[in-house]
Amino acid sequence: MSFAPDIVERLARARSDLRMGVPILLTGRGKAALVMAAETLNEERLKDMKALDGQPVLAITSRRAETLKARAYDGDIARIELPTDADQAWVQGVANPSDDLNKPMKGPLPSQRDGDAGLHRSAIQIAKSARLLPAALVLTLKNAASFALENGLTVIPADLAKPHLGATSPLHPVVHARLPMDAAEAGRLHIFRPEDGAEEHYAIEIGRPARDKPVLARLHSACFTGDVLGSLKCDCGPQLRGALAQMGHEGAGVLLYLNQEGRGIGLANKMRAYSLQDQGFDTVQANHRLGFEDDERDFRIGANILKKMGFASVRLMTNNPRKISMMENAGVDVAERVALKVGENAHNQAYLATKAKKSGHLL
Numbered sequence: 381m382s383f384a385p386d387i388v389e390r391l392a393r394a395r396s397d398l399r400m401g402v403p404i405l406l407t408g409r410g411k412a413a414l415v416m417a418a419e420t421l422n423e424e425r426l427k428d429m430k431a432l433d434g435q436p437v438l439a440i441t442s443r444r445a446e447t448l449k450a451r452a453y454d455g456d457i458a459r460i461e462l463p464t465d466a467d468q469a470w471v472q473g474v475a476n477p478s479d480d481l482n483k484p485m486k487g488p489l490p491s492q493r494d495g496d497a498g499l500h501r502s503a504i505q506i507a508k509s510a511r512l513l514p515a516a517l518v519l520t521l522k523n524a525a526s527f528a529l530e531n532g533l534t535v536i537p538a539d540l541a542k543p544h545l546g547a548t549s550p551l552h553p554v555v556h557a558r559l560p561m562d563a564a565e566a567g568r569l570h571i572f573r574p575e576d577g578a579e580e581h582y583a584i585e586i587g588r589p590a591r592d593k594p595v596l597a598r599l600h601s602a603c604f605t606g607d608v609l610g611s612l613k614c615d616c617g618p619q620l621r622g623a624l625a626q627m628g629h630e631g632a633g634v635l636l637y638l639n640q641e642g643r644g645i646g647l648a649n650k651m652r653a654y655s656l657q658d659q660g661f662d663t664v665q666a667n668h669r670l671g672f673e674d675d676e677r678d679f680r681i682g683a684n685i686l687k688k689m690g691f692a693s694v695r696l697m698t699n700n701p702r703k704i705s706m707m708e709n710a711g712v713d714v715a716e717r718v719a720l721k722v723g724e725n726a727h728n729q730a731y732l733a734t735k736a737k738k739s740g741h742l743l
């Protein structure tokens with residue numbers, strides 16, 4: 381029978397469970413763990429978890445651990461032991477840096493050193509892919525199978541999930557239709573849907589670019605604040621309109637609108653980063669304090685869409701060298717880099733300077 385969800389479908393369920401505050405069960409190497417996302421934890425479920433046998437731990441990334449001066453014995457992650465009197469506010473205070481400056485962490489925060497951190501690592505990856513803060517409460521369970529069944533929990537075997545976490549999901553074209561725009565009357569919007577149930581991505585085709593020549597292309601990452609609201613904190617809005625205008629002017633091009641808001645951390649986390657920037661941290665430091673890397677985007681998605689549309693070579697409009705190398709690694713030739721320098725203003729000068737200094741953006 382083919383009715384039961386496969387691992388990719390179960391992972392999509394797990395992401396939405398965690399976003400709703402519902403626990404999931406991770407299994408692997410003869411162990412099982414009850415997992416709840418720190419961000420969506422509630423007092424009642426925390427109380428119930430503490431009533432079970434065993435020592436719950438809060439798994440956080442080493443980026444977050446560094447800010448908290450906690451030891452990350454597992455390299456990329458740390459397993460913080462939960463004090464017996466820990467409540468929801470304690471857990472969320474460790475996971476979320478918004479109050480770090482007002483309430484410097486008292487600590488010390490002892491981390492676990494022994495045992496296997498595999499399930500904890502998977503828990504953080506799933507929380508991250510759900511666009512939540514990268515922190516999860518984890519409790520190793522006995523009799524896990526009956527516990528999951530009784531409570532109707534989504535069960536994820538970590539070994540089966542591993543190849544899919546951090547992988548690029550195959551994408552399929554859904555529909556395309558004519559879309560006359562200010563920048564070009566001959567516009568067409570294509571919708572692509574990934575198999576993993578995550579956000580759809582869009583391609584805006586201008587004119588009918590030849591498939592056997594390098595196409596003028598832009599990989600644009602969604603920025604609700606810049607693209608829609610005209611935020612002055614970044615240069616996304618002018619870059620989006622500038623790229624479309626140049627494609628309209630040349631009569632041909634493809635703009636990929638990738639739904640990877642906030643360099644892949646989601647809009648809620650980007651707003652957390654903005655609030656940290658108001659406390660004096662730059663765009664890179666803010667991501668790190670939240671527990672993320674500088675840039676969590678997967679540009680292979682863009683390369684895959686281009687290949688699906690029949691393009692093998694691009695004139696890429698970007699100042700970001702990572703976009704160029706990722707395209708080439710994904711098998712799309714970058715015949716030329718076309719600089720896209722628009723939209724500098726008094727509010728985003730420091731942001732653009734940080735990208736140049738810390739993220740290698742070309743000036």
Ligand SMILES: Nc1nc2c(ncn2[C@@H]2O[C@H](COP(=O)(O)OP(=O)(O)OP(=O)(O)O)[C@@H](O)[C@H]2O)c(=O)[nH]1
Pocket residue numbers: 599600601602603604613614616619640641642643644645650653654663667697698699700703735741
């Ligand atoms: N996390 C985070 N994301 C931000 C911030 N400012 C802008 N963004 C996001 O950064 C992305 C901007 O990406 P792009 O326009 O592709 O820019 P880029 O990587 O600088 O590369 P090029 O513009 O091609 O040179 C969008 O997803 C924005 O939402 C910020 O301060 N923090």
Ligand SMILES: [Zn+2]
Pocket residue numbers: 603605606607614615616617
């Ligand atoms: Zn932006």
